[in-house]
Amino acid sequence: MSDPTATPTDPAPAAPVADPATTPQAGEPTNPNPDPTATDPVYDLAVPEGYSVAEDIKQEFVDLAKELKVAPKDAQRFADLSVKMQQKQAADYAKAQEGWVDAVKSDKDIGGDALPENLAIARKGLEAFGTPELKHLLETTGFGNHPEIIKAFWRVGKKIGEDTPVTGGRQPMASKTPAQIMFPNQP
Numbered sequence: 001m002s003d004p005t006a007t008p009t010d011p012a013p014a015a016p017v018a019d020p021a022t023t024p025q026a027g028e029p030t031n032p033n034p035d036p037t038a039t040d041p042v043y044d045l046a047v048p049e050g051y052s053v054a055e056d057i058k059q060e061f062v063d064l065a066k067e068l069k070v071a072p073k074d075a076q077r078f079a080d081l082s083v084k085m086q087q088k089q090a091a092d093y094a095k096a097q098e099g100w101v102d103a104v105k106s107d108k109d110i111g112g113d114a115l116p117e118n119l120a121i122a123r124k125g126l127e128a129f130g131t132p133e134l135k136h137l138l139e140t141t142g143f144g145n146h147p148e149i150i151k152a153f154w155r156v157g158k159k160i161g162e163d164t165p166v167t168g169g170r171q172p173m174a175s176k177t178p179a180q181i182m183f184p185n186q187p
Contacts, residue, residue, distance in 0.1 A: 097142045125156030
């Protein structure tokens with residue numbers, strides 16, 4: 001039997017080793033009393049009117065926010081920043097398109113007073129060689145206003161030239177002697 005007043009000779013029990021999977025890392029919030037009934041945070045991301053987000057992209061964003069343990073309000077801040085970036089890109093692209101229109105109007109080859117006529121020639125080139133898909137692409141992206149696209153189709157339209165009627169009949173051939181036909185380089 002051991003004496004309760006005696007000092008133990010056995011070493012003190014070792015402190016438990018922290019599990020790295022459950023130990024918060026530097027900068028992570030700590031919750032000393034986790035609630036086992038707590039649910040995952042709800043990420044209801046709002047986007048401005050007129051914007052839409054594909055459901056698969058929205059879900060990918062939410063999954064990443066959960067994985068990184070981003071609070072829903074902070075996830076919304078990131079979503080808002082993404083919308084601002086898209087708005088800035090759209091504004092920059094609209095400004096570039098305006099610059100293209102101005103460049104076409106002032107172009108030394110196709111602009112100025114001859115612009116309407118040259119645009120008609122470019123349309124003729126596009127009609128001759130452009131597919132409906134190409135026309136749709138040029139209209140929806142705004143690239144139909146780019147000076148180089150217009151100039152390319154203007155050149156094509158010029159090569160096509162004006163429509164001229166084809167007349168029937170043959171042109172009379174100059175009469176040549178058999179010797180002239182066999183030896184065309186001889187005087």
